[in-house]
Amino acid sequence: MLLLGIGYVALSWLLLDGRLSYWTTYTESTIEDSKARGLFVTDALTVASKGDSLEDWQSSFDIWTNKRYGIKYFGVLFHWTFEDPAWRHLHIEPKSDWVRREWFRRKLTVNDRVVDYKNGFTGGYEPCCNWVQCDVGDTITIQFHQAWQHDSILGDLTVIVE
Numbered sequence: 001m002l003l004l005g006i007g008y009v010a011l012s013w014l015l016l017d018g019r020l021s022y023w024t025t026y027t028e029s030t031i032e033d034s035k036a037r038g039l040f041v042t043d044a045l046t047v048a049s050k051g052d053s054l055e056d057w058q059s060s061f062d063i064w065t066n067k068r069y070g071i072k073y074f075g076v077l078f079h080w081t082f083e084d085p086a087w088r089h090l091h092i093e094p095k096s097d098w099v100r101r102e103w104f105r106r107k108l109t110v111n112d113r114v115v116d117y118k119n120g121f122t123g124g125y126e127p128c129c130n131w132v133q134c135d136v137g138d139t140i141t142i143q144f145h146q147a148w149q150h151d152s153i154l155g156d157l158t159v160i161v162e
Contacts, residue, residue, distance in 0.1 A: 051155015
């Protein structure tokens with residue numbers, strides 16, 4: 001039995017790159033998937049826009065929040081799934097290929113703290129997931145610019161996570 005335990009720890013350490021435990025969080029990337037898994041929270045969010053290009057942001061984006069859940073792994077075989085009611089993912093999904101191709105996120109701010117400053121659209125792992133980790137009460141501001149004119153700021157969207 002002791003040899004089996006030592007083998008499990010050694011195998012876990014090898015397969016998990018020197019870690020015996022770690023945790024990660026998950027979410028769904030579409031409203032439909034989110035509703036099907038029971039993670040959807042709301043798409044009736046407080047959104048303020050700044051800039052002419054974002055005055056009618058509803059025609060360019062779907063914006064909603066999901067609950068997110070975590071999984072804590074203990075070795076390669078054992079895990080524990082948990083949720084915190086305040087955990088959210090804010091999703092911003094372009095409604096058209098033109099917006100997806102031509103608009104880029106320039107700066108991402110959460111509670112007046114710059115979290116990311118890069119020339120890319122998505123908040124998660126490109127290109128599938130347009131999400132930002134947040135908690136209830138956070139204020140997220142996203143600055144957009146056009147892909148072909150990096151100095152051409154289109155405007156800002158500010159979302160209060162509820």
